[in-house]
Amino acid sequence: MKVDPKDVIIDIQHISKSFGDKTVLNDINLYIKKGEFITLLGPSGCGKTTMLRMIAGFTPVDEGTILLEGKDISQVPPHKRPLNTVFQKYALFPHLDVYDNVAFGLKLKKTPKEEIDQRVRKVLKLVSMSDYEDRDVSSLSGGQQQRIAIARALVNQPKVLLLDEPLSALDLKMRKDMQIELKEMHEKLGITFIYVTHDQEEALTLSDTIVVMNEGKIQQIGTPTDIYNEPVNSFVADFIGESNIVNGTMICDRKVRFIGHEFDCVDEGFGENVPVDVVVRPEDIYIMNNLEAAQFTGKVTTCIFKGVHYEMTVVTNEGYEVMIQDYNAFEVGSEVGMLIKPSDIQVMKKERTCNTFEGEMTAEDAVEFLGVEFDCLPQEGLEKGDKVKVEVAFDKVDLMDNLDEGVTEGDVDFLLYKGNHWHLTIKTEYGFNVYVDTNDVWDKNDIVGIRIDKEDIKITKISE
């Protein structure tokens, strides 16, 4: 998609950042259009706040440039950037009253007194805090402090307003109200808003554009509808809304096989017999008592009323668990038939089909990878010191409760239920990612021992 450079207010090019050994941002490219409400969305530790702090100027940029209206601002100190920030914990100055907090920026710019007065009044009216001028900030409620923090930033008429999880400290009801108000403010002022949140619902409600981030990389950029309906990978699909994510095989164009059945779909260009991830939203599966007309059948195992709809779990005859949302309830234990429309099937390229590590032979029958030594089958033609590529299938990695039984250990970083098994991302003690398919139930942050049988370690020499 080509964009007129005049419409771009912020252009982020090849930004990278590490704290010590940890890479927080890895070659980020992103442009932000004038007047846009853009949200950086991702789980904690994905780099979204670091990115916002770099735009604001609080965190120095390691590599890459940030352009504001075509000018490089990467080395400009924060007080010279025409941007303002609303901080997560408000950061209102406790020694100043509401008026002086809001007027802080204007006073520094030596704005005439009457103009300060006028602008402070106007902005306080905008955030519905007109009668609070002389109040002590510590006497205000969380929501009121939030409004003052927004007013303090907006009064300077910034080109871009940066918001760092501004609503996370508010209770649910307050948060919903503030979301609506923020959206209205954005429409009224026409200023570009860059918003950081980990709350996917908030992102979907507020944004014109959502940038989904994970592990220092942008996963997907798109409108809320795009992101929801056409997630590009299983991470985005799982992070945004509820979804059924299962392994599948693209048989040929417009034909995909998953949960033991063949389905028509609308996706093309994956090739033939290619392993893929398939996403179906729970509201997109039609459930009925008619078993004849169904594409697949199963038995209802749970049925929970969720206010507007019922959420049901159905175990198919082939043993896959699917989540379904429907306005009608189907009794637990009843046989049901299900249908999925071709356009509701979202096929995604698999990010990887097996674990691949770089390793080094330490003996004829031992190889070092993940920072530790594993026993392997005797490798002919390989010697100590040879660099090798190590491949291990997802389901061949054994996880142990007892850490002593493992060769190395790690903690469960990310879990994804794939209909009949769990797909886990394990972060090992030396910072590597290991992907594991397992039927055992683990929780996030569980510490596990990792073992791999020697027959399951596939080694190929890296030719130099």
Next chain:
Amino acid sequence: MFRKRSTWALPYVIFMVLFVVLPLLLIAFYAMTDGNGHFTFSNIAGFFTDAKFLNSFLVSLEVALENTLICLAIGYPVAMILSNKDLNKSAVTALLFILPMWINALMRTMATAEIFNAFGIQLGKGTLLFGMAYDYLPFMIYPIYNVLNKMDKSYAEAAADLGAKPATVFLKVTLPLSMPGIISGVMMVFMPTVSTFAVSEILTNNTIQLFGSVIQEQFYNMMWNQGAALALVMLIIIGITTIFSSKKDGEAEGGLI
């Protein structure tokens, strides 16, 4: 009798009465009586009429003020460096400032005096201020460090974000927000300096007599009533300054007093 929770405070009440209230009453009693136990104001009046007492009191105030300013001028930057995680990566720096406090103050002072003597530096006001600043610096650093360390970094960031240059950030945000620590530090340095005695004797070879030494001299010479009166006057004057400074900043969060 132990059913009421307030009775649990009894041991502390007894302690306070024995070691705080009673001695204070004794001081007041001695100050208001003559050698024969008759009520008199002459001891207290002595403070205002005897030039020796007034002078040494004024000198004490001056030295205390100078010492406080020196400690503040050195202590504030040190506290800032200690609380800045980019500059102070190890605990060693903090330890260096605390380490001298592990040694008895009197021994430290005597050693300081010996060092001055060894280098042939004349003992006087300069050496006195040096020794006092050396003694009291940690009391200034600690409360300020405490406040700065707990201060949310986002205040300074918010100020910079709103267009404040680093110097302005310090003057308009960091400094006013660290006031409770400064006040605590000032009081912890100023008050004990006024009544110091041994330090001034050792470090000035008795050329400068601070008020503490004058009081001590009275007791040495068995003039209990005069000594008590001087102590009482000093307590009252320090008390007034305490009330004054704590009123100015009622919500001294993070401070020590």
